[in-house]
Amino acid sequence: MKAILEVHDLLVERGNRPILNVASLAIEEGETLAIIGPNGAGKSTLLLTLSRLLPPTRGEISFRGQSLAAQKALAYRRRIALVLQEPLLLDVTVFENVAAGLRFRHLPKGEKERRTLHWLCALGIEHLRQRRPRTLSGGEAQRVSLARAFALQPELLLLDEPFSALDAPTRTRLLQDLQNLLAETEITTIFVTHDLNEALQLGDRVAVLLNGRLRQCAPPQQVFSAPADEEVAAFVGMDTVIAGQVIASQAGQVIVQANGLHLEAVGDFATGKQVLFCLRPEDVTLWPKDHAHPSISSARNRLSGRIARLMPNGPLVRVIVDCGFPLTALITRASMIEMGLSENQAVTATFKASAAHLIPR
């Protein structure tokens, strides 16, 4: 794999305050890099800097091995395409909107119409071609915005939270369509989002941006199950994070003492090492206290506690169990009803040693 875009030592300041500081980042040809982070983390700033619409205070960005500073901004911008959060369509027909970027590039009429039609069809909005943007729904407008970018056949596609303003069903359909289009076209894409699921679905790699700094850049599963630090862990949904110390270590198996409990985990840490013990809520299984079966489970960790809180979350329920520390479990609403769980009830929580992730402190 060859890097198409490389960033070194990038610093962007606003009013002498650093808002983005990326030591190193490389985007490989054909990959989709999802950049996730909470609002205000600097994601949009990074995207605007990469599209040369915001000059960095310092740093080096190179595109296909050539420094951006040595290239004409317009020539570079005509090799990429940018899609922003709001569709920002022009007050002309849908057809003319999709053709807008091609018009800027002075493409011959025939070629312009052919490509515009192709992408109108590819995004399923051919029937809207004569409509005005103000008559479109949010999802339709964002499809026009995407078609407008794809029509440019960019070498690099930059998407800034394109779905964040859409309702859930529309977002799901559009995300699926975008995934298919990216797979078909193999356009190198940087996709910015604050939604973990979008990042997991689209990203070949996921970069986590927190407070203007790149904390981790790895395949989705790795970021998801082995976050680099405590804040990344919290952001990717490791709801349970407790401080502890390794008291025994043997053949990749460790025992961590935390809050007076002994917890088993998989990892290579020396005895005495201070660690953070992290656990995803969906990896925790709950059993009623008087239930006979927990012993059948192969889970190495078994904790007793009381349900401190039940928080319904769509078809799922987030259960906070007080077992010396707050342990979060995610169960389905159906299993909550089946087990007859209620607040203050005594339960047993189990999880596998391999589910736990340790971060050195």
Added chain:
Amino acid sequence: MSFIWQGIQQAFRLLFGSDPEVWQITLLSLKVSGLATGLSLLIGLPLGTWLALGNFRGRSFALSLINTGMALPPVVVGLWVSIFLWRSGPLGDLHLIYTPAAIVIAQTIIAAPVVTGLTTAALQQLNPRLRLQILGLGASRTQMVIALWREARLPLLAALMAGFGSIISEVGASMMVGGNIRHQTRVLTTAIVLETGKGEFAPAIALSLILLLLAFLVNLALTWIQQRRV
């Protein structure tokens, strides 16, 4: 009171007859104010765009100057244009005082801030991120500005209408720098002042009706263009 009724009757005779002087005055008004509107568009559109999109020191000061200019009293403009064009004035050698060109200059000075200020307002009401999106689609600076003008075409036409409106009805500056010379610099407004002063209400009423009709027709045409594609 009968003189009012007589005046209106005579006015219609003048209107629908073919009094060459009435038509000459009307045509001159239209030419002078049309040209001044065109010139103020040439000045105001780029200047207003620069003020709306630019990011430079003193921008808000420049904006308040323009906004003050939008309320520039025509007699003050008339005074200063007269001083500059006076035979012994700094631009006296151009021999422009008491010519239609002098009126065009004065009216341009009145209308340009109006067009500039309203152009700035028209562009500032667009979503600021639209600029980024247009550039992000590969537009050059010029293409981006043209695209923004197209987006703001309705308020931009309103700016043009306001510019024209501010000068077609203006009398002070035209009188002072044009001199209201018959067959040369007499325009509708100055003619109305003259006829009213003489107690000749019939021609004054006729000319005032023409002035209103003119303003109405020009604005009707611009409004039609403005609303055509809404």
